[in-house]
Amino acid sequence: MIELRNVKKIYKDRTVLDVPALCIQDGGSVALAGANGSGKTTLLRILARVLRADSGTITAPDDVLYLPQRPYAFRGSVLDNVLIGAKDRREQALALIGNMELSALADKQAQSLSGGEMQKMALCRLLIRPCALLLLDEPTAALDTEGTELVCRALAQYKARTDCTVVFSTHTPQLTEKAADRLIQLRDGRIETDHGVWPVKE
Numbered sequence: 001m002i003e004l005r006n007v008k009k010i011y012k013d014r015t016v017l018d019v020p021a022l023c024i025q026d027g028g029s030v031a032l033a034g035a036n037g038s039g040k041t042t043l044l045r046i047l048a049r050v051l052r053a054d055s056g057t058i059t060a061p062d063d064v065l066y067l068p069q070r071p072y073a074f075r076g077s078v079l080d081n082v083l084i085g086a087k088d089r090r091e092q093a094l095a096l097i098g099n100m101e102l103s104a105l106a107d108k109q110a111q112s113l114s115g116g117e118m119q120k121m122a123l124c125r126l127l128i129r130p131c132a133l134l135l136l137d138e139p140t141a142a143l144d145t146e147g148t149e150l151v152c153r154a155l156a157q158y159k160a161r162t163d164c165t166v167v168f169s170t171h172t173p174q175l176t177e178k179a180a181d182r183l184i185q186l187r188d189g190r191i192e193t194d195h196g197v198w199p200v201k202e
Contacts (some may be wrong), residue, residue, distance in 0.1 A: 001026055006167045007056030009042050017042045017189040031038050031180035032169040039189040041171035061132035069137040071122035073110035078102060078121050081110045096124040100150055115142035127158045136168035140175050152178040
């Protein structure tokens with residue numbers, strides 16, 4: 001279970017995150033929504049342990065994978081990038097690349113990809129490894145409807161394989177409807193609404 005109690009983050013004189021209480025059950029899929037600056041990225045970065053909260057307590061798994069809002073590429077091909085940290089999983093990497101419709105680019109230099117292509121490649125680089133908690137910051141921001149559908153399918157397959165907990169921020173209703181069973185709306189660093197659970201659409 002993920003549990004936050006009285007978690008705050010303050011930049012200068014501005015409180016960018018103020019969460020008195022939040023619990024996320026193991027295996028859940030939670031979408032974080034809200035305007036830019038509402039606290040979504042700050043919350044994800046704190047859960048990923050790349051940012052420290054100024055106060056409060058956090059209970060979360062140690063086995064975490066995190067996709068930042070701006071994906072990046074290492075030197076080498078698309079396949080080389082996906083295989084980082086998973087050198088013995090070439091067949092799985094090729095399957096993931098194919099599922100993201102990147103097969104024609106597998107040998108292309110990753111740093112020359114478009115924004116959408118790089119976003120899909122970076123997600124493949126995470127999904128090749130199992131984890132207990134998958135954190136994604138705007139994973140479909142650079143993708144069209146078809147690309148978003150590919151991400152939804154990939155996340156469903158990953159969850160079926162790993163039974164991990166997924167928390168992602170998004171402005172994309174399609175991703176929320178298909179990949180989340182709970183929607184949390186943030187505003188000015190605070191939880192404005194928590195829509196609980198609804199059936200995930202097939």
